[in-house]
Amino acid sequence: MARVVGIEQNYDIVLQYCQEFRKAHVYSHGSFTGNPPSHTLIRSFDDDAVPKVISRAVSSDEGRFITGSGHGTYRSFTGQRGVLIWNTVSKPPKHVAGTIVHLLSCRAGGLLGLLFVQHGAAAFWGYTTDFKFFHEANPPNPLTTDQYAKSFIQLDAIIDIGILNGYDAARIHNHLEAEFRKAYGSMIARSNGAAEAAALLDNFVHLVSPGRTWGDPGASLSPT
Amino acid sequence: MAITVANLVRSAPDDIELPEEALNQTVGWLSNEQRPVSLREFVAAQAPARVQASLHVKPWEAPKGRIKRVTELDDDELRHMVLSVLEEAPPEVVLSIVGDGSYDAAALARAVRRGTPIGRQVIEATSRHIELLEGLVEAGKIKGLTHEETTRDLKIDLDF
Incomplete structure (x- = not known):
């Protein structure tokens, strides 16, 4: 059984959008809810999206997939209320070795992702620019009904769903590109x-x- | 394969359907009149004949003077073209940047005029989009809508 560490925050509207869509499409994935489940989900959500809790969550040889949304820079990824989780100054946790990592955040693909791979991460998915999306100026309730935000965040969720389905990068990327074309065309x-x-x-x-x-x-x- | 505009044009299917209303959006720049060009004008000037016919655009609808592609624009022209795109954005939306707040179209326009980091990002992103759209038109990958009206209710396939 693979161990999946999910990191989510809720201290601003952008992170709330990410978390709500990811709860709907990623954390409700059949691999967590099946009987028996094929993956175990460790939630580092909201006030648990802090270094101490996340370190504990990933400090297991079973940890094979880390997925999270949060603020980032080329060199860092932060948790609840901006607390630093990882940066390029410190070595990533040793248990990142062999782990697949996906960060829905600004820029962390640039240098932080490379550092993870240099320290043995099996694979890294992320972005080298600011991740951006349009949404309604008056956000609806629930946020997942926002027709503008949907395409942006659901496209990113394809990465998680593909990983949880056990697919390799090429299969995920091919589907992501096909769905990107559909959304762009629309x-x-x-x-x-x-x-x-x-x-x-x-x-x-x-x-x-x-x-x-x-x-x-x-x-x-x-x-x- | 790297994700570049050239690769996206090359690998695009040749059946991207556009309704008539889509032809009003801004693409390049008309040098002699110093104004943005609509997609309709761009199609009239630059698209293969079958694309023009499919979209019901006549070659005589092309403006007089040379249309500059987005990659040929100087900084001032690029800024004006981006401002024209932002004016077309729906009033009920904002752009949120993870870690950097939310901006309505007026705030984005101010950022573009002032040349702030966000403004420069918007210019870069918009010019890349226009470059892709121009490339798709010139490569004949666009055609007129042949079935139901396109709706906002796009369904991303998450079951794969």
Whole structure:
């Protein structure tokens, strides 16, 4: 059984959007809810998205997938209320070796992701630019009904769903690209969709995925 | 394969459907009139004949003067083109950047005019999008809508 560590925060509206969509599509994945489940989910959510709790969660040889949304820079990824979780000054936790990592955050793919791979992470997915999305100025309740935010965050969720399904990078990337084309096509089909299309494209061209630089493209999550 | 505009154009299917209303959006720049160009004008000037026919655009709808592709624009022209795109954005939305707050179209326009880091990001992202759209048109990958009206209710396939 693979151990999956999920990191989510709720201290601003952007993180609330990410968390709500990811709860709906990632953390409700059948691999966690099946009988028996094929993966164990360790939740480091909200006030548990802090270094002490996350360190404990990933400090197991069973830890094989870390997925999280949060604020980031090229060199860092932060937790609840901006507390530093990982940066490039410190070595990543030793148990990152062999782990697949996906961070829905700004820029952390740039240097932090490379550091993870240099220290043995099997694969890294993330972004080298600011992850951005359009949403309603008056956010709806629930947030997952926001038709503008949906395409952006659901596209990113394809990465998690593919990993949880046990797929390799090529299969995930192929599906992600097909769905990106669909979403982009839908945006350019509207006279007022260009700004959205530009943001979606900007995220997509700055996606980093396992390959020559960000880990093993054949890495996949085994249920056992 | 790297995700680049050239690769996205090359590997795009040749059946991206656009309704008539989509032709109003901004693409390049008309040098002699110093104004943004609509997609309709760009199609009239640059698209293969079958794309023009499919979209019901006539070659005579092309503006007089040379349309500059987005990659040929100077900084001032690029800024004006991006401002034109932002004016078309729906009023009910904001752009949120993870870690950097939320911006409505007016705030994004101010950032573009002032050349702030966010403004520069918006310019870069918008110009890349226009470059892709221009590339898709010129490569004949666009055609007129042949079935139901496109709706906002896009369904991303998460079951794969």
